[in-house]
Amino acid sequence: MSDLAAEPYSTKADYAYLRVKRLVLSGELAPGSVIAQARLAGEIGISTTPLREALRRLKSEGLVELDAHRDARVAPLAAEEARDLLEMRRSLDPLAVALAAERRTKADIAAMRAAAEGLELLRGDPAYAELVAHRRFHAALYNASHNDLLITTLDGLWDKADRYRRLALETPQGRPARDRKTAEHEALLEYVIAGDSEAAADVMRRHIDTSLGAQAARRLRRHLTTDERAADESVTDERAAGRAIDEPAADECAVDEPVTDGRVTEVGVGAVESQEAGPSRGDAR
Numbered sequence: 001m002s003d004l005a006a007e008p009y010s011t012k013a014d015y016a017y018l019r020v021k022r023l024v025l026s027g028e029l030a031p032g033s034v035i036a037q038a039r040l041a042g043e044i045g046i047s048t049t050p051l052r053e054a055l056r057r058l059k060s061e062g063l064v065e066l067d068a069h070r071d072a073r074v075a076p077l078a079a080e081e082a083r084d085l086l087e088m089r090r091s092l093d094p095l096a097v098a099l100a101a102e103r104r105t106k107a108d109i110a111a112m113r114a115a116a117e118g119l120e121l122l123r124g125d126p127a128y129a130e131l132v133a134h135r136r137f138h139a140a141l142y143n144a145s146h147n148d149l150l151i152t153t154l155d156g157l158w159d160k161a162d163r164y165r166r167l168a169l170e171t172p173q174g175r176p177a178r179d180r181k182t183a184e185h186e187a188l189l190e191y192v193i194a195g196d197s198e199a200a201a202d203v204m205r206r207h208i209d210t211s212l213g214a215q216a217a218r219r220l221r222r223h224l225t226t227d228e229r230a231a232d233e234s235v236t237d238e239r240a241a242g243r244a245i246d247e248p249a250a251d252e253c254a255v256d257e258p259v260t261d262g263r264v265t266e267v268g269v270g271a272v273e274s275q276e277a278g279p280s281r282g283d284a285r
Contacts, residue, residue: 012046016054019044024063025162032076079220085161086217089208094201100144101197108144109193115140116189164216
């Protein structure tokens with residue numbers, strides 16, 4: 001993710017794609033929100049035709065959802081996607097820095113150092129420029145791998161992961177966690193420049209395991225588990241309620257015991273009335 005002014009575009013559809021993508025990644029278009037296409041096209045300064053083309057492109061990247069009626073909304077955050085992103089990055093980021101340590105050039109080293117100078121720790125609700133700076137540093141590292149396929153794949157993963165970083169940043173990051181991230185960034189730069197591929201890969205694995213993306217994946221998984229538990233409890237309650245309706249209550253099943261004084265008399269209300277009336281004439285005799 002980079003500044004819009006630095007992005008090349010040759011058509012209105014390209015321009016719309018970059019504008020909308022920035023709105024999605026920056027959180028200005030929130031996950032799950034409906035995209036009012038006519039209004040958005042007017043704000044961008046284009047017609048709806050190039051906007052729809054841009055939305056189709058963003059759909060292919062998993063950032064936007066389109067239905068049969070051409071309605072559009074920002075793709076919601078999902079526990080499964082957060083998990084998938086984390087699994088991919090656990091494998092690919094360590095590989096990228098290991099290759100970078102073996103293949104970095106003087107130009108790569110200069111780019112990494114320049115990116116590190118502009119790096120600031122991400123805090124709650126970070127500005128777009130802060131996310132750009134964070135990504136620029138990591139991109140400088142994996143660009144030094146000189147593996148085009150790997151670079152393209154990581155670019156796509158970062159596009160998706162930025163939205164999950166924002167979710168994790170809703171929870172304040174303590175000073176120890178921020179200090180640890182600063183130390184990891186410094187170690188990554190040091191080991192890649194020194195050509196120590198094994199050490200660079202080890203630091204990157206720890207970096208990913210405690211990353212904002214990992215925190216977001218755990219948070220979404222907890223919410224999913226809670227929702228599943230609530231759904232199970234709701235089904236159980238509904239089933240119990242159904243049984244209560246189908247089965248008569250205990251007092252409905254009870255039969256009044258006959259009240260006798262040595263002879264068989266009426267049961268229920270009649271028997272009670274008979275007792276309250278006192279002894280019969282025969283008894284009086």
